[in-house]
Amino acid sequence: xxxxxxxxxxxxxxxxxxxxxxxxxxxxxxxxxxxxxxxxxxxxxxxxxxxxxxxxxxxxxxxxxxxxxxxxxxxxxxxxxxxxxxxxxxxxxxxxxxxxxxxxxx
Amino acid sequence: xxxxxxxxxxxxxxxxxxxxxxxxxxxxxxxxxxxxxxxxxxxxxxxxxxxxxxxxxxxxxxxxxxxxxxxxxxxxxxxxxxxxxxxxxxxxxxxxxxxxxxxxxxxxxxxxxxxxxx
Numbered sequence: 001x002x003x004x005x006x007x008x009x010x011x012x013x014x015x016x017x018x019x020x021x022x023x024x025x026x027x028x029x030x031x032x033x034x035x036x037x038x039x040x041x042x043x044x045x046x047x048x049x050x051x052x053x054x055x056x057x058x059x060x061x062x063x064x065x066x067x068x069x070x071x072x073x074x075x076x077x078x079x080x081x082x083x084x085x086x087x088x089x090x091x092x093x094x095x096x097x098x099x100x101x102x103x104x105x106x
Numbered sequence: 107x108x109x110x111x112x113x114x115x116x117x118x119x120x121x122x123x124x125x126x127x128x129x130x131x132x133x134x135x136x137x138x139x140x141x142x143x144x145x146x147x148x149x150x151x152x153x154x155x156x157x158x159x160x161x162x163x164x165x166x167x168x169x170x171x172x173x174x175x176x177x178x179x180x181x182x183x184x185x186x187x188x189x190x191x192x193x194x195x196x197x198x199x200x201x202x203x204x205x206x207x208x209x210x211x212x213x214x215x216x217x218x219x220x221x222x223x224x
Contacts, residue, residue: 031208033210033211035151035211037151041216042201042214042215042216042217043143043151043201043211043214044214045210045211045212048209048210048212049209049210054212084150086150086151088151088210088211090208093165094153094156094165094166094167095141095143095153095156096153097143097150097151097152097153098150099150100150100151
């Protein structure tokens with residue numbers, strides 16, 4: 001089954017751009033979804049099928065998927081974006097989540 | 107409004123059993139795959155099990171195969187997870203979520219805590 005590799009932590013200055021990566025062999029051949037989770041809350045979908053935003057998700061959230069890396073991009077990060085972020089995909093054996101990345105907004 | 111509400115969590119002894127429930131409302135429950143995802147304290151998300159809309163196909167992560175059983179009752183809009191032979195590694199918050207096949211989990215419940223004690 002796939003292993004999705006995420007950095008443990010990413011820091012970004014307020015108003016700057018944060019990139020959170022999700023690595024796997026040939027991940028571009030799969031749809032990758034991204035979730036935001038704040039402490040004590042359930043995960044929330046922020047990007048689906050690599051680059052699409054659900055209704056209600058701000059435009060500053062975007063995504064890409066190329067080669068062996070999918071990327072969640074937060075342009076103009078705000079204090080409220082500080083959270084854990086998880087990538088996810090489906091595999092023939094079920095569902096795979098990345099290990100999660102803690103985003104800190106400085 | 108889509109709602110998923112988990113219940114049935116609690117403190118259970120090592121080797122014991124527990125049955126979780128997830129009550130769904132605000133959507134056509136019988137049209138969706140349903141999933142259990144868990145999160146151990148301070149850890150990441152781990153997929154546990156999926157069940158097809160008609161309940162005919164079920165999939166499990168290797169670590170729970172033979173111990174956990176996912177089921178659903180489309181007449182009651184309810185999802186279940188029967189957990190047997192519980193170990194300390196099963197201690198986690200358990201979330202239910204809905205999806206379509208190979209699509210994202212677009213709605214999640216708030217979770218129910220399962221704590222396995224020795």
